[in-house]
Amino acid sequence: GAVVSQHPSWVICKSGTSVKIECRSLDFQATTMFWYRQFPKQSLMLMATSNEGSKATYEQGVEKDKFLINHASLTLSTLTVTSAHPEDSSFYICSAALVVGYGNTIYFGEGSWLTVV
Amino acid sequence: GQNIDQPTEMTATEGAIVQINCTYQTSGFNGLFWYQQHAGEAPTFLSYNVLDGLEEKGRFSSFLSRSKGYSYLLLKELQMKDSASYLCAVRARSGGYQKVTFGTGTKLQVIP
Numbered sequence: 001g002a003v004v005s006q007h008p009s010w011v012i013c014k015s016g017t018s019v020k021i022e023c024r025s026l027d028f029q030a031t032t033m034f035w036y037r038q039f040p041k042q043s044l045m046l047m048a049t050s051n052e053g054s055k056a057t058y059e060q061g062v063e064k065d066k067f068l069i070n071h072a073s074l075t076l077s078t079l080t081v082t083s084a085h086p087e088d089s090s091f092y093i094c095s096a097a098l099v100v101g102y103g104n105t106i107y108f109g110e111g112s113w114l115t116v117v
Numbered sequence: 118g119q120n121i122d123q124p125t126e127m128t129a130t131e132g133a134i135v136q137i138n139c140t141y142q143t144s145g146f147n148g149l150f151w152y153q154q155h156a157g158e159a160p161t162f163l164s165y166n167v168l169d170g171l172e173e174k175g176r177f178s179s180f181l182s183r184s185k186g187y188s189y190l191l192l193k194e195l196q197m198k199d200s201a202s203y204l205c206a207v208r209a210r211s212g213g214y215q216k217v218t219f220g221t222g223t224k225l226q227v228i229p
Contacts, residue, residue, distance in 0.1 A: 032215065034216070034217055036219075042221070042222075043202075043204060043219050043220060043221045043222040044160070044204065044219045045219075046216060046217065046218055046219070049215070049216045057216070059216075093159055093160075095217070097215075097217075105162055105165055106150060106162070106206075106208075106217060107162065108152075108159040108160050108161075108162075109159060110159050111158075111159045
């Protein structure tokens with residue numbers, strides 16, 4: 001089946017630094033990728049929708065300048081957390097949409113645990 | 118915007134059947150997903166409904182009524198490993214693009 005790879009799985013960074021998370025669709029082309037954030041014991045909160053070759057569409061309340069999203073190719077989207085602070089510590093997860101005929105499935109990456117110290 | 122509601126928690130007995138409901142209000146509806154998520158792991162895909170009716174996949178079935186803004190996930194012959202959170206997600210067209218929004222999730226506990 002379709003596979004979405006996310007890297008890194010775990011990252012610890014110092015407050016004030018930037019961290020980049022990559023999301024790759026390994027065996028299919030994804031024109032649309034989604035970035036979510038999940039706090040413990042809560043559901044996934046959509047941060048932004050990333051479309052290949054265009055600017056990401058951010059959800060209300062998500063800072064565009066803090067969470068930079070780039071979707072440079074049909075198989076890669078990146079999320080950069082700039083000037084990270086401890087409150088940015090969370091589980092970040094991407095997903096990619098695969099459309100086959102009338103079918104439509106969204107596959108998730110493994111997720112990235114970010115800890116800002 | 119979208120409003121997606123699911124029960125927060127449910128408990129069911131091993132071997133039994135459980136139904137997890139999801140109601141939604143949205144414009145530009147374009148499909149509903151169900152995902153299973155174990156603690157600390159990424160969600161795994163269970164089902165996708167875009168037309169009304171019931172779709173069955175082994176022990177799992179998913180139903181959709183677009184006119185009622187209602188879906189349910191049916192789990193049969195429950196096993197202990199089915200203890201997890203079940204997430205309902207709605208795909209909708211919004212401002213020229215499509216996005217997928219998740220409900221709060223239903224934490225299912227299967228007991229012996």
